[in-house]
Amino acid sequence: MKPTDKAGMKYTNQRVEILAFLREHDGHPTVDEVYDGVRQKLTRISKATVYKNLKFLTEKGLLEEVNVKGVSRFEANFIPHHHLICRECGSMEDFNSEQLLDYSMKIAEEIEGFTIVSTSTNFYGICKKCKESKKSEEPKKSGESEDEI
Amino acid sequence: MKPTDKAGMKYTNQRVEILAFLREHDGHPTVDEVYDGVRQKLTRISKATVYKNLKFLTEKGLLEEVNVKGVSRFEANFIPHHHLICRECGSMEDFNSEQLLDYSMKIAEEIEGFTIVSTSTNFYGICKKCKESKKSEEPKKSGESEDEI
DNA sequence: TGTTAAATAATAATAAATATCATTTAGTAA
DNA sequence: TTACTAAATGATATTTATTATTATTTAACA
CATH class of the missing domain: 3.30.1490.190 (Ferric-uptake regulator, C-terminal dimerisarion domain)
Structure with a gap:
């Protein structure tokens, strides 16, 4: 990730855990699977936060969104x-x-x-x-x- | 399409026009684009019918569903x-x-x-x-x- | 041409995704 | 450290996408 992109970008627990989860699970989890997974550690995380971060991280190029049979899946394997x-x-x-x-x-x-x-x-x-x-x-x-x- | 699959399947104007539209437009139209396109000919077609037929035709193997950046697109090019x-x-x-x-x-x-x-x-x-x-x-x-x- | 299962239109209901907003927090600089 | 501020969060409202419901219409076929 380039420093310029980093400006104004915070490494919150939520963001870090979502990314970590994706990096540890290469089975292309869905939004709900990421939510359930991350909730094991951050029990109070909001689903909106999961949505927002998956979108954000995808836009930043740290995740890849793929779609099979109408459902979005995410991966961190670049x-x-x-x-x-x-x-x-x-x-x-x-x-x-x-x-x-x-x-x-x-x-x-x-x-x-x-x-x-x-x-x-x-x-x-x-x-x-x-x-x-x-x-x-x-x-x-x-x-x-x-x-x- | 196999005769066995054909049993109990009707070739309605709506279905035929949707398929025809996809076969004439290889730009991978979205649901809304198919709806707008078909509506030129069948002005009273319901969007639910478009949804149902896209799903039906995809299940029957007459269409292919692809997804880019979170939006479903359809193609008839096999x-x-x-x-x-x-x-x-x-x-x-x-x-x-x-x-x-x-x-x-x-x-x-x-x-x-x-x-x-x-x-x-x-x-x-x-x-x-x-x-x-x-x-x-x-x-x-x-x-x-x-x-x- | 009558019968019937399948499909349609219109609309209600669900589900998926995004927006809003008061509150919290990470990053930075005094 | 502490204080400041933009960014992020959680909770929830709102919007958008998709599916279900149902009375009515229609294609297929005897």
Whole structure:
């Protein structure tokens, strides 16, 4: 964080705890999860404070906001990485591939007009947990054909 | 769309127009933009209908919901592609790279547990428009150093 | 063309996020 | 240290976004 940005910015317990919580929990917590987590330490924290700080810290570039299936999630991991996103349950986990980052940035260099500073690839599919719980469900009938509107 | 899914599904004007609007507008419209757009043709359509159909069509797999800077946007483009996302204004445009898709899917094959069906890379940066409007603002002071919390 | 389940419009109800404001606090400088 | 001040907090009100309800309409199909 640059000193100029720091001017007029206070490091309150609330702010520090929220940031610490995010740095200790890389499971992309939602607002409520951050609220519940931080409340363990700061029992009297207001949810409005959590909202305001998540927004503030995101604007300051200390957090990243991601959204899966309509819910906002936050992360403090700024080491460029990718995401494995389950289409079924909406869970999301980090995935690293230096190769893919390099490859993407190489492609980014050729894009005109838009100045790219970072990239992230989302891998969509079905996670282990959902795959296993699907096995126990009724198997689909065969003989279905594709048919667009 | 599979015939089995089609059972008990009606092709109302509202639904058809919403889908048509999304297919004609690849700028990732928000709920309100879809509402305003469709209202040109169906002046009496209710916003609740727009909400319900966007949700319904997304669940049926005919639309994709994406979220930038906290706002939901929808697209009907199912040809795998990537996105250029402006950190400044939150705008988002499509970007195609067959190479990158191939490369990503090759990497996906090596991921254990998670079964990947598609990938999409987000390129974050600053768009042409924002870059130009920044020029007119005061330039930053020099001599800044990095300094973490 | 009659029947019926599904969808709609209008609106009420909920939930999510932001704004307000009196009070407290971190940062700074005397 | 102490005093000052802008920034942040907590509590709550307000706004905005989304979903639920329900009487009515409509698409699908026998």
